[in-house]
Every structure is written in structure tokens, then in C-alpha cells.
Amino acid sequence: MNTKEILSQKGLRPTIQRIKVYEYLLTHRTHPDVENIYNDLKKEIPTISRTTIYNTLKELVKNGLVLEIPTEYKLCFDGYMQNHSHFICEVCGKIFDLNLDLKFKENKISDHIIKSFCVMFKGICINCQRKEKK
């Protein structure tokens, strides 16, 4: 099933803007923020607006196609929906995927219903370690 069909299936009209935003997130595993997406897509669709990026991301998140990652530095988005964790560098703020297969079996804690969980590791990324050595 392609992106267009996935959007339709979720009840979202597959407009060029939505298809491009969604495909951008599927092909760029960089955890971009609104501004990153806007600047890059503007090259392909010069008339695209920030408002549409905001609207689209909201719909994609609501429909479980995209993940929202709030960080101390900025608000990022992730189109990779497989179970994985994140590492955030406290120097450059960049987020990296970690393919640790962490499991948690319970679906309730202290009477709260658990639907999902995510792990955020924090430290200094390999790139910033190298820079700091100088």
C-alpha cells in the first residue's frame, strides 16, 4: 500500500501536500522539526505554507502515522513507527535512533491504562565527542 492509499484509508484526502509531508518523514530518518520540513518541501512545492505543515502533521499524528517527539531543544517528528528508542545529544540536540528491543508487557500500572511507552537516552553523541576532543 502506498502513501496515497494509506492516507485515503485513514480518511485523509491525499493532497499533494499531505503525500509529500508524509513521504518526507518516511524517507528522512532525521527527526525533523516543522521548519526543516517546510524548508525542504518548499523546494518541491514553492507555494506550500507552514500552516499546511502544521495541519498535516497534526492529522498524521492523530492517525498514528507519525510520532511527535518533544525535546528540550525543539519539537521533532518521526515517521518511523517500528518500536525503537531515541538518543538525544545534550550538546547538539540531534536525535538518533536506537534499535534496542525494549519490552514492557503490562498494560496497566497503578490503574492507568498504558497504550505505549518510549525511552529517551541522553548524553553526548559520537560527533560531538570528536569535536570536543580538539
Next chain:
Amino acid sequence: MNTKEILSQKGLRPTIQRIKVYEYLLTHRTHPDVENIYNDLKKEIPTISRTTIYNTLKELVKNGLVLEIPTEYKLCFDGYMQNHSHFICEVCGKIFDLNLDLKFKENKISDHIIKSFCVMFKGICINCQRKEKK
């Protein structure tokens, strides 16, 4: 050691504002945001400003006395520094402490140096479950 002494030890002048912000976070395990802290402290210190709350929180976080918790709903703060995890309700946005003792022994993954990690569970809290039943 009291809050005043802890601040001094960190090189932060123990002003009334700083002491009160810090003590607020130690005594209110509610994960407040800037506005919550500002509104509550204004009752005690009517002249306190938002700027000072911002400045103080930044210093407390930088000195490892307070934790910053960015969420999809708002930016929260936590003065409880013992190892614990959080649960966030996707209906009301409230954060709850979970005293799960999760461990992760490695201090490096994919060459990134790990300094800390935190786990965020997501779902529907006990209060919102009750409300939704109606």
C-alpha cells in the same frame, strides 16, 4: 542540608525567589509548568516575575537540581530527582510518577555516551477512565 545551603553550594545566591521556586518543586509533586509555579508563588511573593521563574528554572536544571520534562502538551518541571519514570495521560495531559525501578547498565550505545535516560509511558489515567465511562 536545607534548600538555601544547596543553592549556595551550587554557586547560586539563595535569594527568596530561588529558595521558593526550588522548595515549590520539592513539595509539589505535580509536574508544574512555568505558569503554575508563577501563579502559586505570586500569592506569597506578589512582586515575583515570570522572568525570574524562567531564570531560576534554567539555573536549577543546569545544576542538576531539577528535571525538565518536555511533553506534547506543555513543558513541565520536576524537583524529585530519584530515579523514576513518568506516565502521561493523553486525555488530560497530566503527568504521574511511576516508581518502577528500571535499569540500564550500559554507558555507551553505538558510540554515544549515555549520561541518563528516562521512560515515558502514555495512555489514559485512572481519573479520565472514570470520566469517560459516563
Next chain:
DNA sequence: ATTAGTGCAAACAATTTGCAACGAT
């Protein structure tokens, strides 16, 4: 006395809203 910290107002950044025009069904 010195220097750090406070609090105001203004500036800035990020996000949301209102609405007219557009486009897919």
C-alpha cells in the same frame, strides 16, 4: 562597594486562528 539577581517592557519565536480562494469528489 561590588557584583549577581530581579522585574519590567519590548522583542522574538513558535503556533493557532479566521477566512477567502481553491480543488477533489
Next chain:
DNA sequence: ATCGTTGCAAATTGTTTGCACTAAT
């Protein structure tokens, strides 16, 4: 023809900055 979506401009919210005044050492 209808109704959802887009994109602009304006409004709103959250946060930072510049600076004179104040308070802690």
C-alpha cells in the same frame, strides 16, 4: 455544487533579551 483543504495575514502564546534598579556578599 459541496465540502474539505490550502495558504495568507493577523492574533495569540511562550520565551528571551536589554536594562535600570535592588539585594546579597
